[in-house]
Amino acid sequence: MDAPLSKQKRFVDWLTQHSASFQKLQFREDNEGCGSVYASTDIAEDEVFLTIPFSPLVLTDGLARKALPDSAQSLDGRTALTLFLMQQRLLKENAFFQPYLDMVPDKIHTALEFDDQDLEHLRGTNAYLTVKELQQKLRQKFNDTMRIVGGELKEQDGYTWEKFLWAETVLSSRAFPAHLFGGGVEGEIVLIPLADTLNHKSRHKATWIKTQQGLEMSGAAASKGDQLFNNYGPKSNEELLTGYGFCIEDNKDDMVTLKTNFSRDPDQERKSAILKQLGITDETIHYLQMDSVPELLLVAMRVMAMNPAETGYYFDLMEQQEQDGTENEEETLKGREQRLQDRNRRTALVLTKELQFIGLRNEFAMLDLIDMLLSTKARGILEWDAQLSAPQNQAQEFAQIYRRGQREILKSCADIIRGMFSVLLEESQSSNMNMERAAFIGSNVQQGALVQAERRPKSSDTYCDAYFKVKAHDEARSMSELKQEAIQQVLLTASSIMNEQREGVFGEALMSAFPGHGWGEKDGGVEEDEELDEETEMAVQMEQDAILTCFLIFESRYPEHFKRFITAAKKFDYSSQLDEDMRDDVQDLHQSLQDTLEATDPEKFDFQSTFTAKAFLWATGLLETLSLSLHIDGDLVSGILAPRDAAPGS
Known part of the structure; x- marks a missing residue:
């Protein structure tokens, strides 16, 4: 010494x-x-x-x-x-x-x-x-x-x-x-x-x-x-x-860092422009802490989860805000800079409010994406945990503290996302949910002015980490179980249509129109471990879309389990967003199904008044706008967002 x-x-x-x-x-x-x-x-x-x-x-x-x-x-x-x-x-x-x-x-x-x-x-x-x-x-x-x-x-x-x-x-x-x-x-x-x-x-x-x-x-x-x-x-x-060479157990300032990646998104340019107005770029790092999912991450993931219709709507909204405040030829340089700053600030405020909740389809898709992101990150840590030997020195002991903290933060944030999913699932089936405002793009605009009414049953201030943490604590179901419930209650798939309608007139017609689909089996009659080539996969997808399209038209005439959704859906026509090739495909589908469906029941499959070319365009536009996919236990289940009516007394 x-x-x-x-x-x-x-x-x-x-x-x-x-x-x-x-x-x-x-x-x-x-x-x-x-x-x-x-x-x-x-x-x-x-x-x-x-x-x-x-x-x-x-x-x-x-x-x-x-x-x-x-x-x-x-x-x-x-x-x-x-x-x-x-x-x-x-x-x-x-x-x-x-x-x-x-x-x-x-x-x-x-x-x-x-x-x-x-x-x-x-x-x-x-x-x-x-x-x-x-x-x-x-x-x-x-x-x-x-x-x-x-x-x-x-x-x-x-x-x-x-x-x-x-x-x-x-x-x-x-x-x-x-x-x-x-x-x-x-x-x-x-x-x-x-x-x-x-x-x-x-x-x-x-x-x-x-x-x-x-x-x-x-x-x-x-x-x-x-x-x-x-x-x-x-x-x-x-x-x-x-x-510094050390870690702290139960570090209140600990965090997990995440970055979003838009590089493979075909609509990257427009989505990046929207996020740029909010100060979010490809290089933005999001910091997850215990029981805290950053709002900017939710916003970024909502934009990432946008489909073309949603992207186009919010991009146009942004451009509309940017065009407000015309240039004055007599304004000074300082005045112009101030005007541009005010315009950007106004645009950011509008987008911040609007992107708190885009719609049911987008919110389910966003939560699914974040769940996948957090699960993948946590799984990467857990898989290595099983392979590591016991710590042999202080550096390795500190590494274990760090790993443990990362797992705990990811779990706490995954619980918040699970709470958010649970609340959204409950609300989507509630009569308190205004289906028109909650599900359909453009429903929050009237004559060019933003409607200030909430698009969810509760005020936006309610939806915070603490609220969702409590909901997750009270929710006994796992995320997989919640997604299974969502598939049953809010995601309309070709498979569910075939299973439920096989004994009815619609089922009989569909079996005639698509004899090889595989009723009661996995969508498209494809075995669990069967891999499809690209051409076959596209054919299966087109067939599933055709089934969904026909069912939407059928349900619009004979509503049974989706009355609340169909009533709201009838007020919207997204067919104008379909390109020329898709419109031609819809026309071909309409013509190819006419003889088969009319032969089953000419009254219910009336191609003059119900199953018209216009109805096919309406249903296809709806499908393109509200298509939703959920990842569950390694599978991707796809369909259209269509919340079922609540059971009587629920």
């Missing part, structure tokens, strides 16, 4: 010699063997217990550059500090900052120091790719730096990769942002001896004050013997692991 004590005494003497003040502090190891700072006597709340003069104790990039050769002057500030730390370490006893660096561990176990075995314990998580990328970038940074300064700071003289990595981890784990103290610009950092010895405690009161002489620190009250803490600010476990 003599050596550590002598290092500690040299450090204290060095600080005191250069006017640092810390009379109420003492240094010793904490329960985990780390050097920490404790109160030697009681400290009152907001009492200054630490003062560090700027000069000569604070390490800045300006100070570093003065000690480095000419070749290093073009480097950025962080790299200059990295080389300076290496230089000071190599000078040993001749270095001014040696007493300080003696207190810095020879190896700081941030994730940058993880070896292959440690990295394995991050498999399946965001941090795995983050750390791999950081390690590669840091190695490249070392190579680039040595190409610049290698003529004067040589590897054979000690400027090695290992020391470069050590210096970088010193900065990542101990540096302070310079701008917090009124100096430097965003991104610049400084090292503050003694101040960086205090360990982090989340949400702990810690106040830094800049004075003419230096920096003063105060904070929460402490009793004699209490450990004193700094507060690095809200840090997730991923940030703590990669930058």
